[in-house]
Amino acid sequence: MYYKLPEFEYKRAENLHQALDVLKEGDWKILAGGTDLILDMKIGRQSPKKILDITRLGELRYVRAYNGKMFIGGGSRLQELLENALVKEKLPLLSSAIYEMASWQIRNVATIAGNICNASPAADSAPPLLIYDAKVKLSSSSGSRTLPISEFFLGPRKTAISSYELLEEIEVPTLDGYFQWYYKLGRRHAFTLSVVSAAVALKIENGIFSDVRIALGSVAPKPVRAYTVENELKGKEANVSEIERAVEKVAEDISPISDVRASAEYRFKATKALLKEALFKGMKYFGGGSG
Amino acid sequence: MSSTDLERLMNKWLSAQEFYVVGKKVERADTIEKALGIARYMEDYYMRDMLVIKQVTSKYPHARILSIDDSQAKKVKGFLMNITAKNIPGENQVGYSIPDQPLLADKKVRYVGEPVSLVVASDFDSALEAAQLVKVNYDPLPYVLDPLEAMKRNDVLVHEETGSNIAFRTKVRKGDVEKGFSESHVVVENTYRTSHQDHIYLETEASIAIPNLEGKLTILSPSQYPHLTQKIVSRVLGLPASSIRVVVPYLGGGFGGKDDQGPLTSAKAALVAYLTKRPTFIEYSREESIAVHPKREATVIRYKSGADAEGKLKAIEVEIVHDTGAYANRGPFILWRATMHASGPYVVPNAKVDGYCIYTNKVYQGSFRGFGNPSVQFAAESQMDVLAEKLGIDPLEIRLKNILTPGATTITGQVLDSSVGVKEALEAAALKAGWKEKRKAYSSMEGRFRKGIGIGVAWHGISTSRGVPDWSAGTVKIELDGSVSVLVGIVEMGQGSPTSSHRQIVAEILGVPLDLVHVYFGTSDAPDTGATHASRGTGVGAIGVYVASIELRERLNSLAAKLLNTDPEDITIVDGVVRSKKDPSKSMPWKDLVKSAYSKGVSTTSSGYFFLPKGRFDDEMGQGFAYISYSYMVTITEVEVDTELGTVKVLKTYPAIAAGKIINPVQVEGQIEGAFVQGMGLALTEEFKFSEKGEIINKDLTDYVIPTSMDAPEIAEPIFIEDRFKYGPFGAKGVGEMALIPAPSSIANAVSHAIGKRVTHLPITPERVLKLLEGR
């Protein structure tokens, strides 16, 4: 591939403080793993004039557990997260999602903040983070603010971050006693972009859905929670007919498009099939129904 | 040596029963280099002072070129020149079957992606930038994209001079199909569709051209036939072939794509080197490769078959339409092969087959592993299952009732005198797969996940067709120290012919240790060995070195007999030891024998040549001698279908091959595995989507989906039926393409079995599966 990269000004930050200082000037585009950005530049989708390289920011690469929450540095490489025992144990949905992302080579350079900030409707780390009600910490030279991830995504490649800010950390509450299920439907079994991805977490107490969380990727302009379906189920008896009825309502939560990967019609069908599978399995997990 | 002497000697080796390297799982010469990543491919030969070439390609499916303006490109610092059709000193004509294709578009473009000019610059960035700045002014013309529509229209012509969009027609007329159908108990008719497929070789097209003294050129060319590259370059430059030297490095995959595009890529590098007198480098990006180079043809095949109550085939009537895109390229040959193989490996008394190769304003079609055969075998093999179902016969039984056996006659009226092992292959594969039990068990599966098992059987004529001359040649030279240099035109593109089977053949015949044999391959310095295509790299490609070695061995036997005081028939040479059979105490080392040859005036060089005897073919009736020999392949495949998501998982396949003597079982196993997985791509995921303007939308590996190792099923150890071919080295036929040919049929038949609906359209995407299940 020999596309001509447009010319740009380049700076490399050695630490977070320096990075935020540069960002203060405005108009700097952050370069992390570059696995989205550089490709975008090669096909002319983006042509930033100024690039700030944050690959050296080791201080953004960590995973910490504290007070029932996990704190993940935005610069963490996907492969590091995949190999992290805490992530695997406490955030099984995120771990499963990353397992199915890209390839070993890409995961070794790609960062989690990059995946979120790129805000593709197909960003695979998004559905799990939406399920966990994760929050993102956005930092600038004048301080930090925290946003729920559901408010962070605004649309295809649009987020609530400003050009002065950097995604420093992701705060992820863990879920205890939940059934957790993740499925990435791609066009082959590895190294592929999602046609539909689904993450589900639920709890059933005394035969009643006490909590249901559903997040979906690639079926709307941004990764979404299927609140309608969730609300249809919460407080209801966990049985096949309730599930089938509720799943039909997913049409109110998603708005898939037809593209080269699949038709909207197929995405609808697949979403419903996946949700039913997850919910039936959840029901079984808690000892209910025959599925 | 007279040709009868030669045939007598070849027969002697053909009947050999004991081998010391042939048939053994020996390691190939390039294993370590490749495993360590030190093997050099085209790109690795790039050097900084080479000029870089970038293609400017058409943005229109059909348009007249009004002017080409490079005034903006000139402003780029490293820019040197923009070369167009006008700069070509020789002929701007590179069509392989019909002279319809320019190297660089002249006056008109016929597909989005067609090369229009070559931007030359001192470095990559400048070449890229300048290529973006070349402005081509077009006058857009009406265009046709659908082959069925193009067939009927004469108002929009891809090539005006032809007066029609039908580039080529083929036919077979055997017996009386009407009579055949009237005698049939069941007649079934279906229309099958298959999609374009890209080779997606890891290494995209590239070439280096270096001007030498005396106006000569040396070209490094990842192409499958060095002598064809030489010929094309010589035509484009108007230079004698002998002033062009072609060397083919290791290819990072060929699959037929570099048989077509390799010479053209080199012609571009050579053209610039010739005009600038400087070394040049061209390499396609992946997107460029997909946009520019020919694909496996998309097809529409209407297939009608009839059988009697017992399941014996009575007649077939087939219409094959190939979408050849903008240029005929090898399309007529591809169509020809599809037509002659339309029956599948079965006896069919009455056959009528019509083939149409149709121009459209899309990327053109070309050679791809299987060469027109996978799609038609998919149609033929689906029909067998449909007939079996209608007749209430097991799919295995109906095949065995009709299968070709020695002495059988093909639909072109060719009698297959020997080397027809397909029946044994099918029986052995069915047994190993547990066909009967599984077929029964899976038939009653219900619920979301359903399994299916399907058979695919295929035949494939080896090497070129009809009376098209075919030969093999190669030089073997024994050096004074006893090591052996072998010179052939066959290339190494992953399959290992020159680095494995050629060495084994030479070593076996001369009796030298394998590690003393070194093959210099893929160069126009070697005698023209023909192309490395059509599964001929070993079965035909090695006949030259086989014959050369046989001749040398005769000389050495005579010399050894004198030295050991016995007669030539009494000499054995095995693994570097020369011995008398009668008196094993009489022996000498190989190296001493070679030294004696040098001192006693026995020539140690031999150039082997063999011209394949062929028969006549009547194009009017499509009857006669079609191929010198056929290889046969069976795959029995198991799948699991998720009936809610429509996804297909290939679980396991059982391959069996009848390809004559297997020179190296490990290499053959590798070819079978790779070909099967490539066939899986054709069957399940690979498909190009075209825009309204005929531009490929998914010209990248994000959205053109080939299988990964995670998708590959378990592939059982292949069954070998060694039905020796009389002219092949030790009786070897061809292997390279084979497993790809029945793979799609076996998968489609398995999916049809699993879901109880007939698959007629490849690839079998989840959406298509759901539509079938919903009865749409």
Ligand SMILES: Cc1cc2nc3c(=O)[nH]c(=O)nc-3n(C[C@H](O)[C@H](O)[C@H](O)COP(=O)(O)OP(=O)(O)OC[C@H]3O[C@@H](n4cnc5c(N)ncnc54)[C@H](O)[C@@H]3O)c2cc1C
């Ligand atoms: C071959 C291949 C396969 C892929 N497969 C998948 C897949 O299966 N699933 C999937 O979801 N994605 C996939 N991707 C996309 C990509 O790898 C991921 O989205 C990755 O996580 C991006 O991270 P990065 O560090 O490379 O981001 P970059 O490309 O460096 O940046 C992406 C965007 O985020 C911004 N950014 C990065 N870091 C920060 C930060 N700390 N603060 C603020 N803004 C920031 C950048 O400015 C840019 O806009 C694939 C990509 C490739 C090339």
